[in-house]
Amino acid sequence: MKEFLLDTPVTKEFFTYLGNFGQIEALANVGEGFYKFEKPEWFSIKGFVGDTTLEVRFKKEVMDLTVDFVYLLFSSYREGAVDLSALRGREQAIGERIRKHLYGT
Amino acid sequence: MVQSMPIVYMNNAATSWPKPPEVLAAVAESLSLPVFGSGRTTGTQGEDYVTQARERLSAFLEADPSDNIVFTHNATDSLNILIQGFLAGKQNACHVLTTALDHNSVLRPLHEYKHQGRIRLSIIPFEGGVVRPDAVEAAIEPDTRLMVMTHGSNVLGSVQDIRRIGKILQDHGIHFIVDGAQTAGHIPIALRDLPVDAFVFTGHKGLLGIPGTGGFYVRDPEAISPVRFGGTGTDSFSLLHPRGMPERFEIGTHNYPGLAALAAGVKFVAQRGVEAIAEKAGRQTSYLIRELKKEPNITVFNDRPDLPIVAFNIRNVQNDDVGFMLARAYGIIARTGLHCAPLLHRAIDGGEGCVRLSLSWCTTDEECQITANAIREIARNADYSVHST
Numbered sequence: 001m002k003e004f005l006l007d008t009p010v011t012k013e014f015f016t017y018l019g020n021f022g023q024i025e026a027l028a029n030v031g032e033g034f035y036k037f038e039k040p041e042w043f044s045i046k047g048f049v050g051d052t053t054l055e056v057r058f059k060k061e062v063m064d065l066t067v068d069f070v071y072l073l074f075s076s077y078r079e080g081a082v083d084l085s086a087l088r089g090r091e092q093a094i095g096e097r098i099r100k101h102l103y104g105t
Numbered sequence: 106m107v108q109s110m111p112i113v114y115m116n117n118a119a120t121s122w123p124k125p126p127e128v129l130a131a132v133a134e135s136l137s138l139p140v141f142g143s144g145r146t147t148g149t150q151g152e153d154y155v156t157q158a159r160e161r162l163s164a165f166l167e168a169d170p171s172d173n174i175v176f177t178h179n180a181t182d183s184l185n186i187l188i189q190g191f192l193a194g195k196q197n198a199c200h201v202l203t204t205a206l207d208h209n210s211v212l213r214p215l216h217e218y219k220h221q222g223r224i225r226l227s228i229i230p231f232e233g234g235v236v237r238p239d240a241v242e243a244a245i246e247p248d249t250r251l252m253v254m255t256h257g258s259n260v261l262g263s264v265q266d267i268r269r270i271g272k273i274l275q276d277h278g279i280h281f282i283v284d285g286a287q288t289a290g291h292i293p294i295a296l297r298d299l300p301v302d303a304f305v306f307t308g309h310k311g312l313l314g315i316p317g318t319g320g321f322y323v324r325d326p327e328a329i330s331p332v333r334f335g336g337t338g339t340d341s342f343s344l345l346h347p348r349g350m351p352e353r354f355e356i357g358t359h360n361y362p363g364l365a366a367l368a369a370g371v372k373f374v375a376q377r378g379v380e381a382i383a384e385k386a387g388r389q390t391s392y393l394i395r396e397l398k399k400e401p402n403i404t405v406f407n408d409r410p411d412l413p414i415v416a417f418n419i420r421n422v423q424n425d426d427v428g429f430m431l432a433r434a435y436g437i438i439a440r441t442g443l444h445c446a447p448l449l450h451r452a453i454d455g456g457e458g459c460v461r462l463s464l465s466w467c468t469t470d471e472e473c474q475i476t477a478n479a480i481r482e483i484a485r486n487a488d489y490s491v492h493s494t
Contacts, residue, residue: 025489025490026489026490027422027430027483027486027487027488027489028486028490029486030430030434030482030483030486031430031433031434034426034429034430034434036426046426046429047433048430048433048434051433055429
């Protein structure tokens with residue numbers, strides 16, 4: 001589990017953006033909104049809208065392969081120039097490496 | 106978000122917080138002078154915190170003689186010493202009993218010995234949070250030599266009838282080790298009158314000391330072989346470890362600041378009175394349970410606990426997420442998951458785990474109110490909307 005400290009508070013839009021890469025669950029009326037992003041076999045991210053920290057839980061077996069993608073997701077959003085197709089390409093490449101690592105295929 | 110909020114601490118069954126000012130002062134004082142330890146220094150200044158803590162615990166737990174109180178690192182350490190020391194004297198594999206309520210501090214050492222073929226192990230189930238004495242009697246086999254069980258469940262807060270269970274075991278000549286990690290400091294305990302062979306305590310929970318202290322009382326030290334050897338500050342010419350008490354089980358330099366804190370914590374608890382502590386905790390715990398049960402989607406697993414512990418889940422919300430929301434949005438610190446009690450959780454929630462609130466003497470009514478309101482608010486809004494790619 002890693003705690004990520006951000007330089008600006010998390011927004012609802014950030015979680016919506018994460019939803020492009022996995023499942024988002026939300027309890028919008030708790031606090032300013034509790035959001036949980038789940039990317040099975042990779043990692044999960046949870047946090048509150050308006051907070052400056054996010055909790056990321058990595059699947060230990062593949063953390064070496066996925067940690068850079070978390071940074072990429074954060075930095076792409078922060079820089080404001082999200083290139084979804086480039087991110088999806090990267091996601092696909094990492095996904096193949098994960099499958100090979102976990103299942104040998 | 107949480108940085109500006111005051112901490113509402115509801116995780117006292119893990120370790121108590123805050124510590125009374127007297128405890129913190131004792132730690133500071135213990136470090137302000139060179140330590141005094143018989144046989145280990147020529148200095149005469151400072152307090153003998155080890156003896157002070159031993160004598161206070163002996164009086165508090167009504168455990169005689171005080172030298173049969175042994176200090177260790179914590180309750181798990183104590184259980185390992187006692188279990189290993191008891192089995193060390195046994196030539197053949199024997200049968201051992203424990204319960205599904207127990208913590209991994211009991212279950213893991215016993216399962217290790219089972220795995221090594223040194224014991225056969227039976228695990229007695231519980232009903233309504235308690236292990237029935239007749240179920241213990243029914244589990245006894247001709248070669249049952251040892252039973253290790255919790256005095257109070259760290260998840261359900263239920264205190265076990267160790268008097269009746271101990272009597273049954275005594276009648277069968279079975280050694281009885283009781284894990285009192287959750288009960289010492291929370292309920293009155295008079296070991297003088299209880300049929301237990303060893304009683305384990307920890308310093309940093311109900312006794313309000315600091316982490317890194319614990320120990321046990323052993324009625325007949327000869328029944329437990331020492332399993333650690335080294336310097337004791339006594340009988341130094343002998344190359345064999347001394348067998349007298351408490352050196353038989355205590356090796357190396359003591360945790361002086363920890364024992365100073367423990368002595369102060371025990372004094373604090375004794376001055377307030379365990380009965381008064383239990384009464385306040387019982388009132389606050391009942392309030393929390395009553396409030397939580399007002400929400401139809403909250404399942405409380407322990408309706409009438411004996412200890413200040415509330416175990417619950419909110420339907421369709423993972424316990425881990427509830428803990429996260431309580432901490433981040435309300436500043437409330439609880440504990441979630443399995444609480445090192447996997448068999449208990451398998452029985453009550455299918456092994457999913459739950460949220461645990463646990464109180465101490467320092468918990469205020471206002472903190473209970475804040476906690477109940479926060480949990481009820483989460484429960485009322487616990488309807489996940491789901492989006493996915």
